[in-house]
Amino acid sequence: MSLPHAILIALTEKSGSGLDLARRFGKSIGYFWPATHQQIYRDLARLEAAGLIASEAQPGARGGKRLYRVLPAGLAELRRWVPLGEDGPPLRDALMVRLRGEAALGPTGLAATLHDRIAEHERKLAEYRAIKARDFGGAPSSRADALRGLILDGGIRNEAGWIELLREALRILESDETGPEVLRRPLKPGA
Amino acid sequence: MSLPHAILIALTEKSGSGLDLARRFGKSIGYFWPATHQQIYRDLARLEAAGLIASEAQPGARGGKRLYRVLPAGLAELRRWVPLGEDGPPLRDALMVRLRGEAALGPTGLAATLHDRIAEHERKLAEYRAIKARDFGGAPSSRADALRGLILDGGIRNEAGWIELLREALRILESDETGPEVLRRPLKPGA
DNA sequence: CATAACATGTAATGAGTTACATGATTAA
DNA sequence: TTAATCATGTAACTCATTACATGTTATG
Missing domain, CATH: 1.10.10.10 (Winged helix-like DNA-binding domain superfamily/Winged helix DNA-binding domain)
Incomplete structure (x- = not known):
């Protein structure tokens, strides 16, 4: 609301x-x-x-x-x-559900989806960093600027955190796909 | 869905x-x-x-x-x-709106709310870390365990990231409140 | 005048939230 | 037999999303 x-x-x-x-x-x-x-x-x-x-x-x-x-x-x-308190919004991300599904079912071909999602986060990260460099390059000139820069930092850290996490997920999936389970799935055309 | x-x-x-x-x-x-x-x-x-x-x-x-x-x-x-792709969920957090309101309006007394929110994230962080120590303490024994541990890591990093960000927000607010604008607001009873 | 772009608005759908309601079993 | 608890389910409301609809001004 x-x-x-x-x-x-x-x-x-x-x-x-x-x-x-x-x-x-x-x-x-x-x-x-x-x-x-x-x-x-x-x-x-x-x-x-x-x-x-x-x-x-x-x-x-x-x-x-x-x-x-x-x-x-x-x-x-x-x-x-503005100063009213409230609970933080619940985290709700279908990709985590899919990862859990991958854990429960075994290899399902989730790696391509992870690549796409990482690219999406990288795009947003670059966008936020460009805004930061353009509008909040130097030391903040006012309290309001410091707060707005901080909010932007929140977005930047969020994207960077997802990229880091999903890359680790990829390492788990891909080390697996090149390992003993490689024959369980058909190879992708482009790979 | x-x-x-x-x-x-x-x-x-x-x-x-x-x-x-x-x-x-x-x-x-x-x-x-x-x-x-x-x-x-x-x-x-x-x-x-x-x-x-x-x-x-x-x-x-x-x-x-x-x-x-x-x-x-x-x-x-x-x-x-499971392997289907989709966009990441939009970030939607009223606290960021409030911070932006604080930036636009000047001091409104948001610090107490930030303290509450930090405490909430710290509670969740401790909960997730306890689960991690209990269920994923050693090296993952299987691919499924590695993935489930990674999902939990996502939650841990998310909470830790919020705590870090909101503490910086507090520093901005509180350095301001003890500075030249200290007289603009009534002091809180417990402070 | 026809068309494209601008600006506002309506309608239908589906999901999430909250409060409430119903029935069955255990325990005092 | 009354109350508490377990288990399932209804109802009303709000919000977000998507597609569609209406009217206005600029452009050719």
């Missing part, structure tokens, strides 16, 4: 339209709280109905574009919500 | 009743694919309707206890599913 508050924070940082927000979610807050434009429009309507934000139509723009901004009541709600 | 397959894997490892599974989910597969007993009963019924598992009532047991076991079709479905 954090999406309305994530939207409030994004609007606090900079006013914008629904699609503006959807695009910004794609490359900032969306890294740790993803949302589609449908969710964002729905919650923008709710936030406006609750009196936390206000909007006005933009006459010169195409589509029925509306500019949303945070009202004082919205800032007050944010100040109330 | 991995829960039915997680159930199949759990039943492959050992047959059991719905509540057996719910309990085992609480301390094994549930660490990376949590599920409540309601979800498990629902999917057990679906899996049985699909012909992947079978059950028989246990006359001597209390309640309408049923023992579920995997059918050959269920094993075949697992062999099909």
